[in-house]
Amino acid sequence: MAGGVALGVAQLAAGVMGPQTFPVVAVGDAVVDLTPAAVKEFAIRTFGENDKAVLVGGVLVVLAAVAAVLGMAARRRLAVGLAGMAAFGVIGALAVVTRPDGGLGDVLPTVIGVAAGAWALALLVRRASRPVAVGPSYVDEESGERPAATSGTGESVERPVTMRGTGEPVTFDRRRLLTGAAGGVVVAGAATVLGRQFGGREAVDAARSGVRLPQPATPAKPVPAGADLRIKGLSPFITPNRDFYRVDTALIVPRVDPRDWTLRIHGMVDRPVELSYDDLLRMPLTEADVTLTCVSNDVGGPYVGNARWLGVRMADVLREAGLRADADMLLSTSADGFTCGTPTDVVMDGRDALFAIAMNGVPLPVDHGFPVRQVVPGLYGYVSATKWVVDLKATRFDQDEAYWTPRGWAAKGPIKTxxxxxxxxxxxxxxxxxxxxxxxxxxxxxxxxxxxxxxxxxxxxxxxxxxxxxxxxxxxxxxxxxxxxxxxxxxxxxxxxxxxxxxxxxxxxxxxxxxxxxxxxxxxx
Structure with a gap:
């Protein structure tokens, strides 16, 4: 229960500071980063789009199991439980500060959560242990004997008697423990719910619903009448947003308020550019039907889908910034720190490579990159389709590496037939x-x-x-x-x-x- 209080309070604090500061998310991200590519592929094949839920669930199961052991140890010696909780706090804090965008101040939710959990543990241990008076025949419970004892008020005590670290004999009090645990459930649950609300979900959802999409300056061609054969069981030509696959490294989907979003274009350009969401909406928009494919897709696999996208052509933005001729790579960065390296020549060759703002006629779903993502036809997503994109650096493949390249994947990923x-x-x-x-x-x-x-x-x-x-x-x-x-x-x-x-x-x-x-x-x- 003390572990639950710690996590709930930490999530409440992270809701104020940002979901990336929640220690469970940070530890999960660290696991993702440190996991060998073969294991990641196994997870995607086995669990599909639920792989992140399985990972977070696994972290929580491990925490619950260890917390249960520490709770039992704390009944005999509170210091052992507190030390164990502090150790987990250190692990969580290290995971938070070592994130790509982590800072020392981001450990605050972890510290607050551990402090709340330690307070709850001490309180519950006190409630579970009631002082009693024992006679000279007292034998510790580990011996297996159950001597007679009386409470301080003279009532008979039927439960085993043990000794606190101070030498004071105590007995287990189930009723007081259960009422204290009930209070812990309320605290942990309320803190978790409030943390999720403060995490920006409602504000971002409201901002998304308020977006009014401009008409495209360059509309997509009408879908031909014969594009969909309408055979039962056959994938439709346009994949509904709710059915579109999602594969990325984000344990918690970034919730970026479009009013705060900016896109920075820099590096090997003559005129660095910083665009707001409103700037993007005012630019000429292009509409295009593009199929996206994940490199993790096995032959015959499900990680492919087709949608109608609306956005600003990346080539137009890069020309405005004065892209230099020797820049052969565009290193894009997501709001959660993920990076992706896209070949410059592909973006600039005339195809509909977009900073996309809409998908199938509505603003991008949050899971698919709201407010802005990249869509580049002809490249696997790991080298082209950055969601929640906030930064684009014009650079070179011999100078920079993206997230997946040092993990054994090819630097360039043209889609195979x-x-x-x-x-x-x-x-x-x-x-x-x-x-x-x-x-x-x-x-x-x-x-x-x-x-x-x-x-x-x-x-x-x-x-x-x-x-x-x-x-x-x-x-x-x-x-x-x-x-x-x-x-x-x-x-x-x-x-x-x-x-x-x-x-x-x-x-x-x-x-x-x-x-x-x-x-x-x-x-x-």
Whole structure:
């Protein structure tokens, strides 16, 4: 209970100072940073978008287990429990100050939380231990004997008697402990709720709902009538915001008030620029349909989605700042300290690389980068799609490294041509007869030119392709199949507009994206 009070009060203090100062978040971030890439990939594959919730839950479970042990130890010697709580405070404080944007003052929530927890522990230990009078036959409870004893008022005491560090005999008082614990529940719960409210959730949500999106100076092309084949189970051409994948390093989603947001453009530029959110809204806006893909996506995986984005072209901002010709890297930084290195030539070659402010007709959802994020067609997200972006430094790959590069990932991440079978699902049971095989394929910023399907190693057959508005989105495909009874293996491969056919060589996501043909099995009865 004392541990719960400590965390609740720390969260309340962090709600005032900023969620990044909450020690559980800081420790979780440190775990993310120190975890080998292979373990991170396992977590993403196993837990998907719930990987961060699992990590935070694991930290809390460890804290609860250790707190329980310290609580039992504190019953006999309070100093042991207090020392253990202080040790965890030191760990939390170190995690906070060693964050990329951490400072000495950020340890205040940890210190306040530990102090509150120590006070609660001392109080609960006192409430759990009632002084008693014992006779000369007293034997410590560890001996297994239960001697008669009386309280200071002469009442009989049935519970075991032990000795405080001061030599004073005491007995366990369950009723007083439970009433004290009930008070601790109230304190911990109220502090947690208030901390979350003070953390800016309501203010940022209100600010987001108040955003009025300007009309784009350059609207996106209308989505062609044949872009969505409307086959049951097939991924829709436009991915709804609620279904769009989320993979990032943020344990607690940054909540950035657009009124306080600024974007700093500096480094190898002639005229450093600092833009406010209102500045961005006043600039000419471009609308574009772009499919984003995570480099962690296994062949046939779910970490890909297509949306209509609205934003300011990055190239326009960089030209305004006077980007120098020898700058080959754009090092962007998120509000939570994450960094990303984007090749400059890709941003400047005419494609719709955006500082995006809207997604599918509404201001960016907080989980997807509100108020501003990057969207760059043709690059995996780890080198292009910085959410909650606040800083962009024009630099060089031989001078700077982004977050994932020293962790074993490639410095540049062009998206590889891929295809996926959505219908039928792997392992599905089908009825014999005419059926449909369908899915999506992508090759941003080149475009998909052909998709082929084969069953049981037979000849490749051309699939029908849906229409697309341009080369930056995925493309639906389908093919008819006369299914016969038995277990069948279905494979798919795509060819992009440059004539490159998807390789059958299997490779994991690290260091620059998975390869291979998506293969499923289906049982036909």
């Amino acid at each position: 891929q295809s996926r079978i959505d219908v039928p699902r792997s392992g599905a049971t089908l009825k014999a007869g005419d059926t449909t095989i369908a899915g999506v394929a992508w090759a941003q910023h080149t475009g998909v030119d052909a998709v082929e399907v084969r069953v049981d190693g037979g000849p490749w057959r051309q699939a029908r392709l849906a229409e697309v508005p341009g080369p930056d989105t995925w493309r639906q495909w389908s093919i008819d199949w006369a299914a016969t009874p038995g277990t069948h293996k279905i494979e798919v491969r795509a060819t992009d507009a440059a004539g490159r056919t998807q390789t059958d060589a299997l490779a994991p996501p690290a260091p620059d994206g998975a390869t291979g043909w998506h293969t499923i099995t289906a049982l036909v009865e």
